[in-house]
Amino acid sequence: MISQKMTEAINTQINNEMYSAYLYMAMSAQCSEMNLSGFAKWFMVQYHEEMFHAMKFYNYLLDQNSAPKIKAIKEPPAKFSDIKEMFEKTYEHEKGVTANIRGLMELALAENDYASQNLFKWYIDEQVEEEKNDVEMIAKLSMAGDSPATLFMVDGFVGARGLHVESDFTKL
Ligand code: FEO
Numbered sequence: 001m002i003s004q005k006m007t008e009a010i011n012t013q014i015n016n017e018m019y020s021a022y023l024y025m026a027m028s029a030q031c032s033e034m035n036l037s038g039f040a041k042w043f044m045v046q047y048h049e050e051m052f053h054a055m056k057f058y059n060y061l062l063d064q065n066s067a068p069k070i071k072a073i074k075e076p077p078a079k080f081s082d083i084k085e086m087f088e089k090t091y092e093h094e095k096g097v098t099a100n101i102r103g104l105m106e107l108a109l110a111e112n113d114y115a116s117q118n119l120f121k122w123y124i125d126e127q128v129e130e131e132k133n134d135v136e137m138i139a140k141l142s143m144a145g146d147s148p149a150t151l152f153m154v155d156g157f158v159g160a161r162g163l164h165v166e167s168d169f170t171k172l
Helices: 004-033 037-063 083-110 114-144 148-158
Strands: none
Touching: 004 037, 004 083, 037 083, 037 114, 037 148, 083 114, 114 148
């Protein structure tokens, strides 16, 4: 059993993760509009990862006999000036998510809630990976500069990203 405060904090984080999914879906849509199908796929894979993050929290609440509360998701920005800006915004967003996860861990430590600490450890490791991906992508896009030919090549490279999380949430 977890505290009411912890239940509310996890519910808020479910919403944050759903917003992340929505944000990356918006970015994927814009990439498709720009005929950058590799980047569109990259962001759609990221959408699925965020849904996985949300549902992992959701199932944890159910396992703890606590009720998930489904709240409204705010609208993400619709337009970005270019691909590099998308990844800069992604990186800023993910740093915010890292801070959210740290806040959850601090609450779990303060409450001696060992089960939640175990769960949050998974997310802390995941955030290291997420931020690393963004930093690498920003560096690659900086190297590509304004060259359409190089951007076309990078688009092919990033489109090779596969989905490595469970997308059937009944199996979580
Ligand atoms: Fe769920 Fe991208 O953090």
